[in-house]
Amino acid sequence: MKKDTPYKVSLLAYVRSHLLLLLVALVVSVVLGDPSYQEQFSFVSHRLLQTTINNSNGLAGFRTCDGCFCIVENEGEMCPIDPPFTNFTSIIPTLRNLTLSNPIGPDAACNPYTNETCALTPSQNLGGGACVVEMQEPLTDFSSCPESWSYHLRTFSGTFEEATQQRLFVTHNGSCGACSSLQDLAVYMEQGANLREASSRCGALGLIDADRAIQCFEEIGFSTEWATIWYFNTEKTAEACILLCAPFVLSGNSPNGDPPTCPLAPCIDCDETQAGPIFRAFAGRTRRNSGLLSDIIRPCDQVVRVEQVDPCARATLAPSMAPATTPPSSSIRWGFPVRGAICTAVLLSLH
Incomplete structure (x- = not known):
């Protein structure tokens, strides 16, 4: 039952x-x-x-x-x-203990905001309707899930509704991307409405040392792939929205205006318009398309209904696949100009 x-x-x-x-x-x-x-x-x-x-x-x-x-x-x-x-307390440890066998990220150090030829590696169908998790049981170590288990991300080419009707393990609406890992999902769940506070010190570190700033994000729990695409997004927002976002960050204003329409603050709206489309295409996961709430109130039709469940409960529903490989470590680090650091704190609560 x-x-x-x-x-x-x-x-x-x-x-x-x-x-x-x-x-x-x-x-x-x-x-x-x-x-x-x-x-x-x-x-x-x-x-x-x-x-x-x-x-x-x-x-x-x-x-x-x-x-x-x-x-x-x-x-x-x-x-x-x-x-x-x-309240996802019971499943967060499982999400953290599973290994992603096919990390997805921008091709090398290609910045999709400045280079139209950038692509995700491995490539994804950016028009896909859902990002699907396929559990991989260990072939040599018969430990119970999640120990020694891994998973594979796959972009489902049909619609989100079709994926859910087929009872696939959908982790978010839309194509898979650099933020689609269950590791990043666990951080979003764990931080909840406190993500801005938890990561603000990382943005401050970016004023001094880029490597240390990215390491700080990773210490919060995010994947390197997440940090990469988020950095690119920060750069774009800083370039296009600095005059709106600098005073917004310093004032500590709410990201939304007053009811009944609760409009986005000018800084948030600028990021949504200027940087949002490319971020969503390459990041894959956002909180609202994963069925999660954030510090920003969004239109009801943007908060997708996704039932986030214990992956081990779905393990028997997915076919066995090849053994997982250890994700390659990245030694690539990018410059972190002052204007990017100014916007980092607010950006961390946007998606």
Whole structure:
């Protein structure tokens, strides 16, 4: 029998405990026959359900837009009552202990923001609908998962919906890229809304020493591939948005404006426009396309529903593949100009 996820359990518990109250209220509204009562009941019950799930789902540490975890863009629509799950404590150790057999990154030191011929190695279908994890059982060491187990990333050419319908192990929407590893996913989960604070000192180190700054990011837990594409993104944002982002970083302003629209701050919006498309294409994973929340509130249609589960629970569903190889270490280090370091702290909470 399939075991319910913590999120499903909390939802079922809520519905069961409040079912009688909701039924009574519904009957009263119908008997009265007044559309205004029915509309008020719908709004109040929806908001009550939303608030209860938000509290049980650990959303207290994340920003909201008028109480919603995302931005409702169409007038008349209500906040979705199924916010992303945020407590991944039980699966983070497993994500960290699995080895990626095919690390994906920009070709050599090619900067995709300045060189249109740059490509990911191994190459990926940038139009793919989902990044899929394929577990690889050890061929010589029969330890239980995750010890000695590894995994392979594959871009699924069909749509995201088709991948989920086929019950593939989808780790995020869109093609795989430099940030698609489960290692990077674990860091996103672990840091949650605190990633900016945890990594701000790394950005400061970039003013002095590039190698030390990248090492700092790796000490937080990120992969070298993640650090590479993020550096390129930082450079682009610094070049295009420095006049907007310098005062933003120094002021400590919120990344979103006031409700009900909660618009992106000018610095964040500039990065989204100028650097975002290439970053998403080469990075693959962002928090919102992985079903995770971040320090920035995004439109509801951008927060993809991805069920992040224990990889070992899916291990028997994937075919065995060739033995994993140890990811090559990278000795490439890039310059880290002052303008790039200025924007690093804010960029770390963008994607």
